[in-house]
Amino acid sequence: MLKRVLKYVLRGVSLAVVFPSVSLCGFGRWAAMFEFFATGYAVVPGILGDFLRIAFYRFTLEECSLQSRVSFGTFFAHRQARLGKNVYIGSYCIIGRASIGDRTQIASGVQILSGRHQHARGPEGRISGADESAFIPVSIGADCWLGAAAVIMADVGAHSTIGAGSVVSRAIPAGSIAVGSPARVIKSTADN
Numbered sequence: 001m002l003k004r005v006l007k008y009v010l011r012g013v014s015l016a017v018v019f020p021s022v023s024l025c026g027f028g029r030w031a032a033m034f035e036f037f038a039t040g041y042a043v044v045p046g047i048l049g050d051f052l053r054i055a056f057y058r059f060t061l062e063e064c065s066l067q068s069r070v071s072f073g074t075f076f077a078h079r080q081a082r083l084g085k086n087v088y089i090g091s092y093c094i095i096g097r098a099s100i101g102d103r104t105q106i107a108s109g110v111q112i113l114s115g116r117h118q119h120a121r122g123p124e125g126r127i128s129g130a131d132e133s134a135f136i137p138v139s140i141g142a143d144c145w146l147g148a149a150a151v152i153m154a155d156v157g158a159h160s161t162i163g164a165g166s167v168v169s170r171a172i173p174a175g176s177i178a179v180g181s182p183a184r185v186i187k188s189t190a191d192n
Helices: 002-024 030-044 048-061
Strands: 098-100 138-140 176-179 183-186
Touching: 002 030, 002 048, 030 048
Parallel strands: 098 138
Antiparallel strands: 176 183
């Protein structure tokens, strides 16, 4: 009971502490300031950093549950993201335009990109910049596990496991275990 009360108090204090930075970035609408504060909060150490990060994202992302945890060195590159309840994101992750379902666990060093084709090449062979990019939201279902250093560029269905170091370039169906580069389904709940 005491632990639960302490968490509520710390969440409330964290929301108050981040409010000035949230206001300065227009609740995430001013992209340059959002990126500045997102990367700044990413390097606040310890449990204090965890509370400040989730409080900042609660105000700035499209959706973010205060019951989730975003660890040291992790940041959202775009405010167009959704973070469900009881999600754990490990250290040093970079999250693009993603929707992450409830209770999903993400190990350290995972990158969730905003689709597979962020930088196209023009007729002269020049690569496009971020201002000309085609960002596509990536959906990670509920109750997923993404292993360390995985790179996610396509949707991952609910109840799926992605092996460490895997590269997801095509959608993974719900209830799958996928590994490799590119990630391939090696087992499915349909196999049982």
